[in-house]
Amino acid sequence: NxxxxxxxxxxxxxxxxxxxxxxxxxxxxxxxxxxxxxxxxGLRLIYYSAxxxxxDKGEVPNGYNVSRLNKREFSxxxxxxxxxxxxxxxxxxxxxxxxxxxxxxxxxxxxxTVL
Amino acid sequence: xxxxxxxxPSLSVQEGRISILxxxxxxxxxxxxxxYKKYPAEGPTFLISISSIKDKNEDGRFTVFLNKSAKHxxxxxxxxxxxxxAVYFCxxxxxxxxxxxxxxxxxxxxxx
Numbered sequence: 001n002x003x004x005x006x007x008x009x010x011x012x013x014x015x016x017x018x019x020x021x022x023x024x025x026x027x028x029x030x031x032x033x034x035x036x037x038x039x040x041x042g043l044r045l046i047y048y049s050a051x052x053x054x055x056d057k058g059e060v061p062n063g064y065n066v067s068r069l070n071k072r073e074f075s076x077x078x079x080x081x082x083x084x085x086x087x088x089x090x091x092x093x094x095x096x097x098x099x100x101x102x103x104x105x106x107x108x109x110x111x112x113t114v115l
Numbered sequence: 116x117x118x119x120x121x122x123x124p125s126l127s128v129q130e131g132r133i134s135i136l137x138x139x140x141x142x143x144x145x146x147x148x149x150x151y152k153k154y155p156a157e158g159p160t161f162l163i164s165i166s167s168i169k170d171k172n173e174d175g176r177f178t179v180f181l182n183k184s185a186k187h188x189x190x191x192x193x194x195x196x197x198x199x200x201a202v203y204f205c206x207x208x209x210x211x212x213x214x215x216x217x218x219x220x221x222x223x224x225x226x227x
Contacts, residue, residue, distance in 0.1 A: 004158070031213050042121075042204060042219035043159070050213040058214060090158055098208045098215045101147055101166060106158030 002026050004107035006091050012113045013081045021076040021110050023091030031097040032074035033104060034058075034066060036087040043090065049074055050097055081114045088112075118142045119207050121218040128225050134192040136221050138205035141186065145207040149215070150179060150190050153202045162203075163190070195225045 007022045025032065034046040035058075045058030047066040055066050063085060065077045074093075078085055088111050092104040120139045128134045138148075146167035151159035165172040165179045165188070172179050178191045192199055206217045 033215070035217070040124075040219060042119075043206075043217035045214060045216065048213055056214070059216065092158075094213075097213045098147065101164070103149060103161040103164065104151075104159075104215060106160070108158050109156070 004091055004093055004105055006089070006107040006110045008110060009108070010111050012115065013078075014115050015082060017081050018077070018079050019081065019112075020078075021089055021091070021112075022073070023075065023107060024073045025091075025093040025105070026072065027093060027095065027105065028071070029093035029095045029105070030071070031094040031102070032068065033092040033094075034064075034074070034076045035090045035092065036060065037090060037109075038087050046076065046089075078112075081112075083114045086112060086114045116141075117219070118145075119205060119216050119218040121203075121205060121221050123221050124219070125222040125224070128195045128223065130197055130225055130227050131194045134190075134195045134199065134223055134225065136190040136192075136203050136205075136223065138188045138190075138218055139186060140188075140207050142207070142209065142216075143186070144209040146210045147208045148179070148181060148188050149206045150177075151204045151206060151217075152199075153204065153220070159204060192223075195223075197225050197227065199223060200225050 033048040035043045049068040094102040096102040149164040150162040153159040
């Protein structure tokens, strides 16, 4: 059972380039999330999707777009990468969602460097 | 504006002793709290949770205490083991949203 799978694991971009981080879960979960982790900042929520077809902004949405392609997949797009977006990105999913006292299951992370 | 704060960046504890990790929050609407553990190069993994209707929840060596009036929660690990060495994050949410807000983390080191 793969759980939450993120691709790519590592990526180096130049300023201004675009890229998409892919996330897929095989647990039939309803809610999906994107976080970034930076030193001294903890995990910060970028966007989340409470159910297929819906997306909402988190704490730090600027510079990102998301797509909930179907129930399994939730992608994060950087249209014009900036050095401030250098970070480790985590995708997570939840069966019933946090508002129903669920828990998040995280992927292994994607390390992005923007030069 | 950091709504969930972990003011101790690191903690060092001897094996077998108690580890106490603290977390403070500012949003009085938070009613559900979770603790996650993270090893290097891995995603966070869920440890334990507590809803605001309780003040304590136990799971084996892990106990979470919630003090709503002080807007404070703590995670107790007894006894601490070297395998507990990791970064611990507390997280909180308000009942009407799927948004989960994390703190900055505390790095726990358990030494022999």
